[in-house]
Amino acid sequence: MKIAVTGATGHLGSLVVKNLSERIAKEDIIALVHNKAHAKNLIDAGYEIREIDFQNVATLNSALKKVDTLIYVASKTYSVFDRVRELENVLSAMKENHVANLVAMSFIADQEDNPFVMSPFYGYLPRRLAGTKLNYAIAKNSLYADPLVPYLPELIERKGLIYPIGNQELSFISLEDSAEAMAMMALKPEILHSRKSYLLTQARSYTMSELGRIMTKVTDHEIGYHPVSVEEFGKIYAAEGDGQELASMYAGGAMGYLHGLSDDFAHITEHEPESMEHFLARNYHQNQ
Known part of the structure; x- marks a missing residue:
């Protein structure tokens, strides 16, 4: 069975490839990348590499030949x-190549009144897949812990978290855990064929005061919680794009939409x- 992984040089995709490699033969994994020049490590390791452009159906049609499952x-x-065009192009190429199985990445912020700018897509994804005949499983990630x-x-310099969510809680999952779950979703037929969404979270969620106490313990520096407004938060990080x-x-988080928990992982x-x-x-002590 051939499993293809998009974004195979990215933070999550590369970890999915790694997790698959621990469970199936390397020859059964196809790494889909936007630029082979960035895939030297994968090429040197002997993976089959195929270039794709999500906005170009022809490249997707070529890349998905003789693929059984797409992650x-x-x-x-x-x-x-x-993002919608990207998904539609992916589905078109899957249909053209008779790819029957899909593991799709999603996100916890999919509520119909969630103000997150990408919430419309995360609401669209499961409804769109429900209208297909695909075997699929959706990996609905909570917030990634890695950027913390x-x-x-x-x-440490600010002496506190500033997320504008008030007393609400946030749920997290690490990229490593998310990647392992997505790899296993592709390999377990009872999940891959379920046509369901799976919420990937740690065992508990956190208020920012609770998260600050954990960070204080880890770093030995006092990290409290000093929230700013949603508007001020946007201004502070505007330079980062x-x-x-x-x-x-985080406006959605303040409405209680980023704290869901499950034992799906x-x-x-x-x-x-x-x-x-x-x-x-x-991770903190590794970087010290």
């Missing part, structure tokens, strides 16, 4: 229209996800 890690964009690690020096988009996500992988404290301590 679709979407591109990073804050354009709903671009490089964020810690700034939080996605301040307003992230602000809209344990059901899929047969073990518990890594805890937040263990994850932060392991």
Whole structure:
């Protein structure tokens, strides 16, 4: 069985490829990339590499030949229209090549009144797949824990988290855990054929005061919670190019839309996800 993974040089896609490689033969994995020049490590390791352009159906049609299962890690964009076109192109190429199975990446912020700019797409995805004849499973990720690690020096300097969510809680999952779950979803027929969404979270969610206490313990620096407004948050991170988009996500968090929990990860992988404290301590001290 041939499994193709999009975004195979990216943060999540590369980990999906790694997890698959621990369970099936390398010859059964196809790494789909936007630029082979960025895939030297995969090429040197002997993976089959195929180039794709999500906005070019011809490249997708070529890349999905003789593929049985596609693990679709979407591109990073804050354009709903671009993401919808991307998905439609992927589905078109799957139909052209008779690819019957799909594991699709999604996100917890899919509520119909969620102000996050990408929420319309995450609501569209399961409804669109429900209208197909595909075998599919949707990996609905909570917030990635990984960006918290490089964020810690700034939080130490600020002496506190500033997310504008008030007393609401946030749920997290690490990229490593998400990738393992997505790989297992592709390999377990009872999940791959379920046509269901699976919410990937750690065992518990956190208020920002609780998260700050964990960060204080890990770093030995006082990290409290000093929230700013949604508008101020967008201004603070505007220079990074996605301040307003992230602000809209946390506006949804302030409405209680980013704190869902489930045991789906344990059901899929047969073990518990890594805890937040263990994850932060392991990665923070590695970087010291």
